Amino acid sequence: MTSMKATPEPQADRSNAERYLRMYRQMVRIRTFEEQANQLYLTARMPGLTHMYSGEEAVAVGICEALTDTDRITSTHRGHGHCVAKGAEFRSMFCELLGKAEGYCRGKGGSMHIADQSHGNLGANAIVGGSMGIATGSALRAKLFGQDDVTVCFFGDGATAQGLLYEVMNMAALWKLPVIYACENNGYSEYTKTAEIAAGSLTARAEAFGIEAFRVDGQDVLAVNELAERLVARARRGEGPFFIELETYRYHGHHVGDINRDYYRSKEEETLWKTERDPIIRMRAWLVEQGIAAEAEIEAMNAQIRKDAEDAVAYAEAAPYPDPSEVDMHVFTDVLHATRIGA
Amino acid sequence: MREITLSQAVNEALAEEMRRDPSVFILGEDVAEAGTPFKVLSGLVQEFGKDRVIDTPISEPGFMGLAVGAAMTGARPVVDIMFGDFLFLIMDQLCNQAAKTHYMSGGKLNVPLVVRTNLGATRRSAAQHSQSLQALVAHIPGLKVALPSSAYEAKGLLKTAIRDNNPVVIFEDKLMYQDKAPVPEEEYLIPFGQANIKREGRDITLIATSSMVQVAMKAAEALASSGISAEVIDPRTIVPLDEATLLASVKKTSRAIVIDEGHQSYGVTAEIASRLNEKAFYYLDAPVLRMGAMDVPVPFSPVLEDLTVPTPDRVAEAARRLCAGEMIHAA
Numbered sequence A: 001m002t003s004m005k006a007t008p009e010p011q012a013d014r015s016n017a018e019r020y021l022r023m024y025r026q027m028v029r030i031r032t033f034e035e036q037a038n039q040l041y042l043t044a045r046m047p048g049l050t051h052m053y054s055g056e057e058a059v060a061v062g063i064c065e066a067l068t069d070t071d072r073i074t075s076t077h078r079g080h081g082h083c084v085a086k087g088a089e090f091r092s093m094f095c096e097l098l099g100k101a102e103g104y105c106r107g108k109g110g111s112m113h114i115a116d117q118s119h120g121n122l123g124a125n126a127i128v129g130g131s132m133g134i135a136t137g138s139a140l141r142a143k144l145f146g147q148d149d150v151t152v153c154f155f156g157d158g159a160t161a162q163g164l165l166y167e168v169m170n171m172a173a174l175w176k177l178p179v180i181y182a183c184e185n186n187g188y189s190e191y192t193k194t195a196e197i198a199a200g201s202l203t204a205r206a207e208a209f210g211i212e213a214f215r216v217d218g219q220d221v222l223a224v225n226e227l228a229e230r231l232v233a234r235a236r237r238g239e240g241p242f243f244i245e246l247e248t249y250r251y252h253g254h255h256v257g258d259i260n261r262d263y264y265r266s267k268e269e270e271t272l273w274k275t276e277r278d279p280i281i282r283m284r285a286w287l288v289e290q291g292i293a294a295e296a297e298i299e300a301m302n303a304q305i306r307k308d309a310e311d312a313v314a315y316a317e318a319a320p321y322p323d324p325s326e327v328d329m330h331v332f333t334d335v336l337h338a339t340r341i342g343a
Numbered sequence B: 001m002r003e004i005t006l007s008q009a010v011n012e013a014l015a016e017e018m019r020r021d022p023s024v025f026i027l028g029e030d031v032a033e034a035g036t037p038f039k040v041l042s043g044l045v046q047e048f049g050k051d052r053v054i055d056t057p058i059s060e061p062g063f064m065g066l067a068v069g070a071a072m073t074g075a076r077p078v079v080d081i082m083f084g085d086f087l088f089l090i091m092d093q094l095c096n097q098a099a100k101t102h103y104m105s106g107g108k109l110n111v112p113l114v115v116r117t118n119l120g121a122t123r124r125s126a127a128q129h130s131q132s133l134q135a136l137v138a139h140i141p142g143l144k145v146a147l148p149s150s151a152y153e154a155k156g157l158l159k160t161a162i163r164d165n166n167p168v169v170i171f172e173d174k175l176m177y178q179d180k181a182p183v184p185e186e187e188y189l190i191p192f193g194q195a196n197i198k199r200e201g202r203d204i205t206l207i208a209t210s211s212m213v214q215v216a217m218k219a220a221e222a223l224a225s226s227g228i229s230a231e232v233i234d235p236r237t238i239v240p241l242d243e244a245t246l247l248a249s250v251k252k253t254s255r256a257i258v259i260d261e262g263h264q265s266y267g268v269t270a271e272i273a274s275r276l277n278e279k280a281f282y283y284l285d286a287p288v289l290r291m292g293a294m295d296v297p298v299p300f301s302p303v304l305e306d307l308t309v310p311t312p313d314r315v316a317e318a319a320r321r322l323c324a325g326e327m328i329h330a331a
């Protein structure tokens, strides 16, 4: 395992200014999206519940910044961050969260199943570990067809307990597939400390298959992106697969309804991560210090994003629900209404 | 017309579709040089190479998952699940992922894959290599299910399955791999949702799937000698199901027995019988009977195993009693 040590903050490369700002902007977009989603839940305007990504923004953004639209990702139950980072729009996302017809999945998927085919997001997944095969299969297709896209498989530390991971890493390593396993280690599997359910080291498990594994500070978007750029380029050249463990933290409860959580983690721990290691505060300070952006510009950017999100929520709330006739559509590709024939 | 085995028919279907469409590939255990334990795939790796006839580790959930991802991004994998009993291992990938992806994505993602597997008891293989699990997958919306009853159907249905843009599970009867049937040299496809009337009759309809079609045909012959004219229908696919053909027949004969090798309770026979009751009740002169496999794990000992599946004698006996107006129930 190669550890990406916390290095002194790097010097900005001016030619990359646009990229730095884009990464900052995308992280703020995720945070802002989630604040709105949380509000929708707390005010009972959203059906069901949702899992917040806040705190983990640098992971999705640092990695997706290294990908193009033809590269694929698979996402998780905690998927809003991946979805935004891969290029999704607020309006269609909020519509999906509210079960509206203009949602990415016409309201059939909801928060836990958003897929955005146009940007290569193969979908969130409500089965923990459920998309590990899908990501690896996408990489197998790339290899068989001689296509140079790379697939990133996002999953949590808790998901490393699923046997599927070891079946597919075995095949990915045997066949040198262009897939990157990105383990978002936020320290918790639902309401259980991962240290209590994971034996040994996660990266060592990947290394047992001969897969190069890395550990990186998932709160440092520059470090994540620097590593991702390198690994994506190598995977494109057929040097994959790779495994990355990203050390990160979720700010909210396991889901929006997980409010009283003292029994599994302390307020002090939460405060520490939020104040000392927040990826957005950190990037913002760096942008200013390096002269990439002035405070005023950043404030303006944040305000614009907030306005975009509020507008998108208003739009989604006013948007129509699917027509009831859609209930049995999209069961099969070639049957308009699945329950109207003798199927 | 030439006659070939069911095994050869499957092999031909795959070879033809792989020649026609470079996105079709095969994934499974011992599918390449070994050509599977049943030797169904022999020769394919020589023509198509190891990139398109891929030997996997013994990781059913893993390679099933790979097939889903490959299918979602433009390939057409044909997954080989060596024994139908191993379907239990791939349930999440097949039923939670493949079956639901098109729906959950609001129609944006397709999963055009085929799972080839098998069914059938009486091979003295005991409880974990003998099950007929078609009801299990037919229960899940989003999966199509094909049950070929001879080499002819095996070829035509598999070719259709490979061209279908949905996940399809096709069950071959493992006892029939060496059985020959007439199969045209020219290309043909069998559309899904079209039942085949194997034999016309007036007095009773025997609706039988896969391995049970032979059983029903033999029963019909025996019935003919006692003056009962039985119609035999093979639905060929149970999802989609050709209800119209089944209903038309039952309305004509006014009696029906549904025969399938899956367990009887909560099974394929129950579903079809129930639809006939709902939609042809006033045409019926007798309750629709179900005849499935006995509700026990498949036993090893031949004397026991043979008791668990419908036989021509038992089907004919039930048909005679139905036609005689006796109130009977199957189980």
Ligand SMILES: Cc1ncc(C[n+]2csc(CCOP(=O)(O)OP(=O)(O)O)c2C)c(N)n1
Pocket: A077, A078, A126, A127, A128, A155, A156, A157, A158, A159, A160, A186, A188, A189, A190, A254
């Ligand atoms: C197969 C399966 N088992 C259990 C659950 C319930 N569940 C949902 S999220 C979760 C915890 C997952 O932890 P981790 O993979 O670390 O992701 P995180 O929530 O921390 O992002 C559990 C147990 C599930 N959705 N799927």
Ligand SMILES: [Mg+2]
Pocket: A156, A157, A158, A184, A185, A186, A187, A188, A189, A190
């Ligand atoms: Mg976790």
